[in-house]
Amino acid sequence: MPDRPPVPPVLALHRVSKSFGAVRALHEVSLELFAGEAHALAGENGAGKSTLVKILSGLHRPDAGRILLDGEPAEFHGPADAQRAGVAVIYQEPTLFPDLSVTENIFMGRQPRARFGRIDRPAARRRAAALFAGLGVQLDPDQPARGLSIADQQLVEIAKALSRDARVLIMDEPTAALSGNEVARLFGVVEALRARGCAVLFVSHRLEEIFELCRRVTTLRDGAFVSGDLIADMTPDDLVRRMVGREPEALFPKLDTVPGQVALAVRRLTREGVFTDVSFEVRAGEVVALAGLVGAGRSEVARAVFGVDRPDAGRVEVGGRRLRPASPSAAMAAGLALVPEDRRQQGLIMDLSIERNIALAGLPAVRRGPLISRAAERARAHDWAVRLRLKFARLADPVGVLSGGNQQKVVLAKWLARKPSVLIVDEPTRGIDVGTKAEVHRLLSELAAGGVAVLMISSELPEVLGMADRVLVMHEGRLVADIPRAEATEESVMAAATGRGAA
Amino acid sequence: MPREAAGGAAAPRDPAGRLIRRWEGLILVLLVTVTLWASAGVDGFANASNVSFLLLDTTEIALMALTMTLVVVAAEIDLSVASTLGLSCAVLGWLWNAGLAIELIMPICLLTGALCGAVNGVLVTRLGLPSLAVTIGTFALYRGLAYVILGDQAVADLPPAYTGLATQTFGPVPLATVLVAVLAALAATVLHATGLGRSIFALGANEEAAHFAGVRVKRIKFWLFVASGACAALASLVYTFRYASARADNGVGLELAVVAAVLLGGVSIFGGRGTLPGVLMAVLLLGVVRNALILADVANEVLNFVTGLLLVASVLAPNLGAIRRRRHLPTPSEGKSVP
Incomplete structure (x- = not known):
């Protein structure tokens, strides 16, 4: 050959x-x-x-x-x-263009012309039909693209x-x-x-x-x-x-923990056309990774668990109690926190100050009587800014002026200030520098050691293998593997993620 | 003047925030200047009875602007307020003709307004329709309903106890202005000092992020529309008693004056930004300009022209800054970040 x-x-x-x-x-x-x-x-x-x-x-x-x-x-x-x-x-x-026909879409901007510059519709139609015939498919050239x-x-x-x-x-x-x-x-x-x-x-x-x-x-x-x-x-x-092709890096200081009670239980959760029949548990002190390819439905599961989207079937239990579906505020009251995938669009309000972003998820905690206490708001933000080593000029600055890594710290501060019992993090280190990455990993590890149940969605295999006590793998909307830390390798996770079954 | 403000906005590090802060300063300066100019140059402006009339004349706009501020900060709009006012007037006239006690009619009117707002709220939050389209629809619907109820008659034989109350003054300050002041203090507190206010700013700036942070976006928006409707009904009571006349066409066109005041007051039409003091100053500014021009015998058409000019300027000025920035910094997100 x-x-x-x-x-x-x-x-x-x-x-x-x-x-x-x-x-x-x-x-x-x-x-x-x-x-x-x-x-x-x-x-x-x-x-x-x-x-x-x-x-x-x-x-x-x-x-x-x-x-x-x-x-x-x-x-x-x-x-x-x-x-x-x-x-x-x-x-x-x-x-x-949904309201134009198949033929019109094909020849958009280059329509065959008849006399006086009119569009030669029969010719366009014939050529479209010929193209489909050449490809060996049947498609009506006159059908509108909508539908x-x-x-x-x-x-x-x-x-x-x-x-x-x-x-x-x-x-x-x-x-x-x-x-x-x-x-x-x-x-x-x-x-x-x-x-x-x-x-x-x-x-x-x-x-x-x-x-x-x-x-x-x-x-x-x-x-x-x-x-x-x-x-x-x-x-x-x-x-x-x-x-x-690489060895897992030693960047991920996962502390050993003894898993406690089941903190988060997801039972047969389904959102039609997005993910199907997803069940898993996360125990207190455990870091569970949710791996899979982009589009496998991982973030969508997290959104449904947290109540951002309404699931079609199934339920979520936190600390043994069933959660009201489709209500982030109910999920938060039960001790759940979600650090979302897209921090600019979902995690933060860019025009708002650092301190107001951090306070937004915990407004009742910074209230004195019916009014917001600016002092309490600032104290809450300052406390977590220091703990997470946030680099900032003033807490009253809009969060949009911070770098990506520091923005991510603000999102983490916003949720950690609530002292959640279950923390879901979706791509926690996407687009941030290596140093901050290691800090985030250490933080997640410490939280787990302190008894928080951590569910981590990540597309970075080294991060998954380095951090997770268990790796759940999704493929095309289904949970296809539950791999314990000892057996999780790049090959076993990728094999499951690409739909070849756990090797 | 607006161009100057926008020109200076390109330089500082947080141009939008500074412009907004300076914008309110600008409105205040404009208000003082126009007031001084009118006092000096317009006959009949600077006396107690005219001041009293001026304040009274802005009551309905001010009342509706309070809730409109909250609605626009939440990145929605309610164009049906003046029609709600008209419908509430029609209900009042109709029930009064039917012989009901005025003390019973007033709460019914407020309820009518709240209901109108609730219909807007349901259409916007449950069906996910844009409030601009919804309230243009109900703008016609509520006004039409007002005509169905009361036709073209004017109900004028209202109880003097209440019509007198509406024009009652303490010195030059009308009782109605006291009502506005109390409600304005309440609205300003809610918007600027409570968790609800923080949530309104948050959902106006980024609805998705607010939802992810547990803010009950739909619920808050629904109640804002209800409050807007109720406030319009309250304005209808002042309006009816002030003119001692309940008609279906009461307050036609007021929604534009309300929106003008809110935008001129520095509230962003895109939501998430604005202050209540700014809006109150803008209400006064528009009132003073209008009053002074009327006293100076300027034609009504010119009056509308001036109002329109101020409105366009107020919408354009903050955006001029944004357009400038876009031209100078092709990637503002990268340019702004501090590592």
Whole structure:
């Protein structure tokens, strides 16, 4: 089997790097896409897959390295350049004009013209029908886009790309929202595209899909290029090893604790279409990690447990008492705290001062009679600011002026000041620097040692393996594994998270 | 004047906050200046009876502006207040004609107003509709209902005990102004010194984060609309007794004056920012301008023009600062952070 076809790749990246501020998103990554081949892009959350896709589609410009088009250096100054070069991206959830027909969506902005500049509707319709026939799918060109399934919307996007003579199709996790039959149909379409000579870049978390569909795979880890392989030469386990590939770092000072009573019990919790039949317990003094891929439903479970969203079925018990559903205030009264995923949008009110943000979750505690005591409010904020070593100028400053790590400390202070018995933290160290990260880990560990039940959602495997007494793994809305600390490895967690069952 | 304020706002580190703080200062300076100018240059302005009339004339706007301030800080709006006032007037006239005691009618009116607010509140919080659309709808609905109830008749034979009370004054200060002062103190305390007030600011600035912090967003919004309706009904009682006339078209167009005062007072139309003292000063400022222009025999059209100008300026000025910042700092979030 020849490793390299004689023609140059249609589109290639050569030692491309990209940083955002101090964060290195991609470092010297190379990738070659050949005509008539499906190529997989694999890697954990945050490995740099999205950044790479955005560079290929012209949304980001690389800091260093080259983009090669048919072997010739090319520069994409914007998405329009990439489109002109024949690169099209099919996103997980396409954005069509819902009130226009399928045909109108395909030819938006480039409608075939009849005399006097009128749109030639019959011609457009014929061409749309021909495109679908070529892909081997049945879709009514006159149907409005509203009401199409996500799978059908993707097909419309693919047809749109082909109508522009796209030679490279990038599919960014196209199967994440599709059912089994729809995936099979999409694979048929990808085959048809390959047969037409298109190069397909397929980004997916599902290993079995990569092995079924693709000829080559490029693996990224922490923004760096790991390897480019022929699928035929490797096993799924090889791929997982390339994706995770590191030893757990000694950054995570988890203290040993003896678990106490069950503090949080989640029983058969379901939110239709989001997660199904999720049951687990967290004991006092335990740190339980909730692992899984992005979109597996972890944050959604946390939101439902805390009452931000209303579950369709199931219940939550805190300290043995059933919680009123869909009420954050009831959850808080029962001793629950949630440090949410998106601190700018969910965790903090950016215009409000540090002290008012911290007090917001504990207004009754800073009340004297019917009025708020500013002194009590400041004391509460100051107490926790010092304990968490918050770097600030004045507590009356808006929280928006702080750095990301310090903002996260304010969110933690806001909730820890309530002295919760159950603390849920969702991506507690996302986007914060290494030093603050270690502080947060030590804090969580100390809280657990002090008898708090900690449920930690994290996409960083080293953090999960370093901190957790137990690892719960979610895959596509279901809890698929409960792995004790001793058996939790990067491989066992990733295997469960990618749906291959606990190894 | 607004342009100056916006121009200076680009420099400081916390431009929006400073502008807001300075904005209230600006309104105060404007209020004092206009008052002094009117006292010196407009015949008949600076005497006890005119001051008394001026204060009395702003009563209804002030009453409705109190709750409107809370509603707008919560990032909602209630455009149906003047129609609620009209409906309450119509109910009063209708029940009075039917022979009910006025002491019984007044609480019924307040209840009517509260009910109108509750309907707005349910539509906004339970059905998740935008309050702008909902209250434009009920703006027409409540006014229409007022005409259905009372037609085009004017009920004028109201008890003198109450009509007299509405125009009663202590020195130059009308009794109604005392009522406004008491309720304003209450509203200012709620907004600026209680947990509820903190929650209103929080949910106005970021509803999602407030929800995550356990703030009962929907419940608070619902009761704000109820309070807004009740306050409009209270204003309707003052209005009816003051003019000794209950008509379905009482207070037509007042909602614009109320919203103008709230925005001119420095409350952000996007919610989360503003102070009650600022709004009260803006109510007075608009009242003084109006009163002085009427005394100076300026045509009514010019009057509306001036009010409109002040309103546009008040909405534009804080945003001029934001537009400037956006141009100079393409990524404000990164530019602002202090490591």
